[in-house]
Amino acid sequence: MPLNRRTFLERSAAAGAGVALAGSVAGPAVAQGGGKDGKGKRYSFTVMGTTDLHGNVFNWDYFTDREFDDKARNDVGLAKISTLVEQVRAAKGRRNTLLIDAGDTIQGTQLAYYYAKVDPITAERGPVHPMAQAMNAIGYDAAALGNHEFNYGIPVLRKFQDQCDFPLLGANALDAKTLRPAFPPYSLHRLRTPCGRDVRVAVLGLTNPGIAIWDKANVGGKMVFPGLEEQAAKWVPKLRAMGADVVIVSAHSGSSGTSSYGDQLPYIENAAALVAEQVPGIDAILVGHAHTEIPEYRVRNKETGKDVVLSEPLKWGQRLTLFDFEVVWRGGRWVVEKVGASVLNSNTVEEDPGIVKLLGDEHAKVVAYVNQVIGTSPVAMSTADAPWKDEPIIDLINHVQAETVRAALAGGEYAALPVLSQASCFSRTARIPAGQVTIRDAAGLYPFENTLEARLLTGAQLKEYLEYSAKYYVRTAAGAPVETAKLTNADGTPDYNYDAVYGLTYEIDIAQPVGSRIVNLSFEGKPLDPEARFVLAVNNYRASGGGAFPHVASAKQVWSNSEEIRNTIIQWVQAKGTIDPAAFAAVGWRLTRDGVPVF
DSSP states (O other): OOOSHHHHHHHHHHHHHHHHHSSOOOOOOOOTTOOTTOTTOEEEEEEEEEOOOTTOOSSEETTTTEEOOOTTOOOOSHHHHHHHHHHHHHHHOGGGEEEEEOSOOSOSSHHHHIIIIISOTTSTTOOOOHHHHHHHHHTOOEEEOOGGGGTTOHHHHHHHHHHOSSOEEOTTOEETTTOSBSSOSEEEEEEOOSSSSOEEEEEEEEOOTTHHHHTHHHHTTTEEOOOHHHHHHHHHHHHHHTTOSEEEEEESSOSSOOOTTTTSSSSOSSOHHHHHHHSTTOOEEEEOSSOOOEEEEEEEOTTTOOEEEEEEOOGGGTEEEEEEEEEEEETTEEEEEEEEEEEEEGGGSOOOHHHHHHTHHHHHHHHHHHTOEEEEESSOEESTTTTTSOOHHHHHHHHHHHHHHHHHHTTSTTTTSOEEEEEOOOOTTOEEOSEEEEHHHHHTTOOSOOEEEEEEEEHHHHHHHHHHHGGGSOOOOTTSOOOHHHHSOGGGOOGGGOOEEETBEEEEETTSOTTSOEEEEEETTEEOOTTOEEEEEEEHHHHTTTTOOTTGGGSEEEEEEEEEHHHHHHHHHHHHSBOOGGGTOOOOEEEEETTEEOO
16 A cells, blocks of 8 residues: 555545535534635544444344343444434535444344344355445444454454455554555545645554454464554554544444553554644544443543544444534645544434335344244243352353363273363343243354353463452452442452353352452362363453453363354253253352352
8 A cells, every 4th residue: 555645635535535525514613714725724524433333233132132222221233323413514525524333333233143143144155244335324424443343253354354345444453474554554634624725634544453462363374463553653654644624533442441451462552642742743532342332531642732532422323423623724735723522322313214225125134033933941940130149140151161072082092081161140130031942142152253162271270260260259358248339349340350260169258358369269079179180161352361360361172162152041041941950050159258158
């Protein structure tokens, strides 16, 4: 990609033509009394943004088979976002707007799964991905890559890229051999003003370095993902030198400055604020990845002393960010004078009937798919108490994983070793009903695209693993009241980074400090032998270092599988016909204080 001013102008003209000419025109703010040199002329425009859409087109929950709802009465989906976008375009004038996204688009719902695996877009004469159809219809101008874009493998991502009418950006997604960008680093747009030269807007896309860990099986040896600060420092000056009046970064990276993978990578996972602070020349950053709502957050750049405006709209299409820019003609160019950010709530509007009509058939296919009956259960099971109790529904995940690994190792070198399993409570609302069990019931236990591996660990390593996991609980003194709402997620640890290990028995003393909580750790009724060897059935996220659990990422891999754990559970239920907790559930762990059970 040649980098020069002429290329910028040519490509920005091509990239911005649709934005500049399409739709109705509303007059932008223009100062009165400008002279021949244009002094005093002003122009205002709006850049809209979404992030972490995760396969949500409709305001629908495929796991509950009903309209999405939560305690805050949020709504989700691109059909809602489309209505908000059209309202903004009507108010501002379409030519005075851009629409971008910060990644994690094609994974997260059964709609996304269906068109990646059941009726895949990669098949010969395969369908167009619903997210591509919706985003094309709405008129997105650019989108950054998210880490979950790589969950289904590079071929699915490349096909999705081909189906999009807008570029997928990733300046720090590099070819492993050439170290050249594997995706377009940036997109260039020209906004036509009524008072002189067009405003030239560059959008730089940055994705998350953690992809190298989380999707190692899909990207290892193919792509590398250096840090956001490093790549922004490389590209922003080039974009400015080519004539960009405005530089916006779309970053699939939170703003906290923290990393869930510890020191396994030299790059920060949530680096958006660091980019704003360290790299001069950026006007605004659309933030993604963290699934938090930040209407506006200002970071002072160390070199220029100017504020950079950050905004993160809430996930799944619950919010739409608006960056409102005011530029002034000064010194023969457009200069950003003011930037502000805000968010709009998608629960204030109806779904766009055009998007509903466009993808109604795809939605119906997925609803029919997830409602297929695959078995029965004599009792109801729920994850409601699973964060603080050993519940049968989590035992089900672990039992299926352990049984799968045990069968795979049969007759081999490691067949005689005991098989343990780890699992997390991914959703506190998952349930298996009494009676008929459907695909959506089973799939609700495992919303991520994780696959299964087997790693070799010692008893001593497992003890340290459990101690690390137990940091999830807030230290609570013996005798003090216990409120479940305040008991978990200590220091921001998410539910998916608390593991219960199946096949051992142990207590977690929450009155003790982190690192000294696991007591009465046993295997088959005897104290755990630190030297004994075990096979741990573990998901690929954890095995690759996700959550920075000790030992597991460096442990010997004795088996792996490319099948999603979700599908393994569904196939197990289909094969057994009945999910009977009496066959697999037992209380293997409990919370205590000074030996007294908490529950």
